[in-house]
Each structure stands twice: as structure tokens, then as C-alpha cells.
Amino acid sequence: MTAQHAYNAQRSATAPIIAGRDVRAGGAAGASAITIEGLTKKFPAPGAEQDFVVLHEISLSVDEGKFVSIVGPSGCGKSTLLNVIAGIERYDSGAVAVHPRSDRAAREPRIGYVFQSPRLLNWLTVENNIHFVLEAQNVPRSRWRDLVAKNLEMVGLAGQERNYPLNLSGGMQQRVAIARALAIEPDILLMDEPFSHLDAITARKLRFDLMEILQRAKPTILFVTHDLSEAVFLSDSIYMMSTKPARIFKRVAIDIPRPRRPEDSEIFDLEKTLTRDFFSVVEASG
């Protein structure tokens, strides 16, 4: 219990303040993990009269335990949206709420993040890379060993504890990054195009493995990508984003039963329809 309290105290001391409207710790019970309403974010544009609108009136909701993707062209503000949800970027108006899992005692939600590149600390062993986030989240030291072993095993890297990241291939490094994000037992897992830097074969293998991993660790996932087929294959639902203005123009529920295969005709057909919709909107908006 004391550990839990220490955790809360530390978190509230370092929790970011977001435009005075931070409702992330709202803790409203129910099935919703992330609720965003009318979120707008602007950057001051140098030399221009008006600020550059990065995110325009974004509203979305992610239910607990679901895999939701946001698909949009490069530069549409997808990463910014994830950063706002992670609490490391401010926003101008709207409301963002992130809730802890309902089967857990009420506390601040834990957010895991997998970036486009692995962003590992190359001077630390694989194990110490995971220790880094466990220490950051004030997870009691007594649990570190188990959490490292369990999550490395889950991503298929059992026995690599003492190895250094630079000894691993790009795909393996990204697996370590996934293990790192899962090790904190996140309520929400944010993934920012995590497979886009990998070759097609490695990416495909990792997508399959991710599906399997998620059968075991069941966090809510918000997944950002520009790859529609990847989104259709992985997700329970997809939000489609356009650029200029950066807004969500369509939500699609994907009811194709799991386990899925990327070659399934249902997936292929849906991808085709969505691609058509997507480009009609994106090309029209320039």
C-alpha cells in the first residue's frame, strides 16, 4: 500500500499541466479509456498572421481493451495527437481524458509509448533499458526481475537481458521497445508508426507477433499509421484523418473476426474501399 501511495504522490508532483484543462485523471468508470472532445492545437507560424492549426476540433473515443488506429498522411498531426494524449504536449482548447483500466484501483493512468524508431538507450543493456522506465514509473524494485523476464519472453527475446541494443537487428530493437512499453503494465499503449522503419518482411512478422502479444497483455491501444492495410489488419476501429485542416473525417468499425490474415479477402476488400474514400478526401483537401 505504501508503495502505491508513494507512486501517486510522485506522479501528481511531476504530472504535466496541460493548458489548465487537464482531465486525464478523471477516472470516470465505464468502458472508455480515452475520450477526446473538440481538441484543437495550434503552433505559432513564423511570419504568418495566423497560427498554424495542427489539430482541428478532434473528437474521438477509444474503448477499454480495444485496438484503435488513426490513419492519415504524413504531417497531418498524428504524432502531435499522441503526444497530447501522453501529456507531453500542450493544447489550446478541447478536452482530453485518459482513464486507468476499470479493473484497477483508481490512480493516474499509466501510458506506454512505442515510437517510430526504437529510441533505446544504447549504453544500457536490454534489461537496463527496461529498468529505466520501471524506475521512472516508480515500480517497486522487487518486481523488476519478473517484469523484465515476462515481457522479453513475450516479444520473443528471452535471454537477451544482458545484451546491448547495438548488437540487435532493427526488428529486435523495436521488440525491445515494445517490451519496454509493456513492462510498465500500461493502461494505454500509444504506438506511433512502430513498423514503418522496418523492412516489409520484418514488419509483417512483428504485426503477427503483436496480435499474439496483445492476447496476453491486454492494454488499450491507440495506433498511428499511414498504412491502411496495416490498420485494417490490426484494428477494431479506424479513424481517418486528413491534413489542411487536420481533422478526423471518418470512423470505421472493423468487425472482421480474429485471428486474421493480411491476405483475407474481407480485409483486402475493406482496404480497397477505404483507400478510395481516403484519397478522395485527402486529394480534395490538397
Add this chain to the structure above:
Amino acid sequence: MAGRLEDIALRVASIAVLLLFWWAAAAAINDSQVLPGPWAVAQTIVQDFGTPGPEGESAFFDIGITLARIFIAFAASMVAGIGIGLAMGLNRACERALLAVIPLMLTMPTILMVFLAIMWFGYSQAGALVAVMAVVTPFVAVNMFEGTRAMDKSLAQMGTTFRASRSLLLRKIYLPQLMPYIFSAFRYAFGQTWKIVALAETFGLKFGIGYMFFFWFQQFNIAQTLAWVMMFVILMLALEHLVFARLESRAFAWRSASSAQGGR
């Protein structure tokens, strides 16, 4: 392995050639008052360690004093330099304020700084410490500042995303990325420090290698003067190669880790 042996052989050979030249020159001059040979100097060194010198202490005492002075001054200027450099790199106001001052400090010629310190503090340990810090700290700070500029910001962002505290970021993300800069500053700072300490000892501090060197210089005892110079050079080279080189290869173990699978 063969490459390494060859490397060692070459080093030994080049030093041997240097000694040979010295020996030949001494033999040609044939006057130990002008240039004693390497063997005579070596004997003088051994003798200095074994018997009390002019101040009643053996060479161990003076070497110990010099080392203590070097390490205190070196540690103080490294810590100050790293601290200032980090503050400049991580804080905009510090950066602007200090970027105006540091070039002034860097332009100050070392020897003038030593004289100024002696004028202000007299012939005291404090004078030597101030002289070293005034010369070395700005250099280390600038190096650290450059290092913070070259840091990968995406890693700090990763740390922040996972709610790492400032001290955790510093220990696991900032400092490791600054290690190459710290080590390059380390070498330069160490070289500067021992040169300034030797200078201060020569000009006025009591005891120490520089003091002994100057003592024998005034006696015009060339064998002893050379003996103390050699002691100093050998000591500094030993420190450089045995201590710093090892620290460095340990700090960067992760870089060469790819050749030693699962290594420490």
C-alpha cells in the same frame, strides 16, 4: 593479435631509438655537467627515491604533493565545468549569460593567469587552484555545452513520455550522451592542470616536483634537473595510459559490445 604485438614492438623501438640518441649525444659531449646520459639520470632518480633530498624528504613526498595538487584542482575544475556546461545546455538564460563571459576567459593566456593568481593569492595552494580553475573550467564548460547541443532530443522525449524525473534523465540519458565530450575535455583539462601546477610549483609553491626542479635548476645541477623532468613526464604518461585509457574503454564498452556477444 599480431597487430597488437607489432604495435607494442614499434612503440618500444621508437623509445629505444630516442634513448639511443640521448646516449650518443651525451657520449659525444662527454661532459656530465652539460648533458648526463640516460643511465646517469636513471641512477639519480633511483637515488632521489631512496635518500632524503634538500628539504629532508624523498621523491615520494614531492610526487605525492604534486599529485594531490593536480587531482584537487583537476576534480574541482571538471565538476565546475560540467555543471556550468550542463546548465548552459539545458537552460536558455544560462546559455545567453555565459556565452558572453566564456570567450573572455578562454582568451586569457595561461601564463598570465598564473601570474595574476600569484599576485592575488600569494604563493599559496589557493593561488594554484584558482589559476587552474580559471583556465580549465571554461574550456570544460564549452565542451559540455557543445555536447548538450549534439544530444539526441528524441531520447529525452522518450524519457519524459515515460515520466522520468529530472535526475533520472540526467543520469541515464544526458550524462551518457555527454561521455565522449567529458572524456575529450578530461584529457585536455588534465594536461592543462599538470602544466599549470608545475608552473606554479616552479614559481613559488613549496614542495612538489616543480619546486624540486627549480631548486636543482638554481644549483645548476643538470642531472637532478633532468631527473625531475623525467619523473614528471613518466608519471603523467603512466596516469594517462594506465588510468584514463582504462576508464575510457570501460565507459564505452557498449560501443564495442557488438564484437563480444552478451559481454558485460
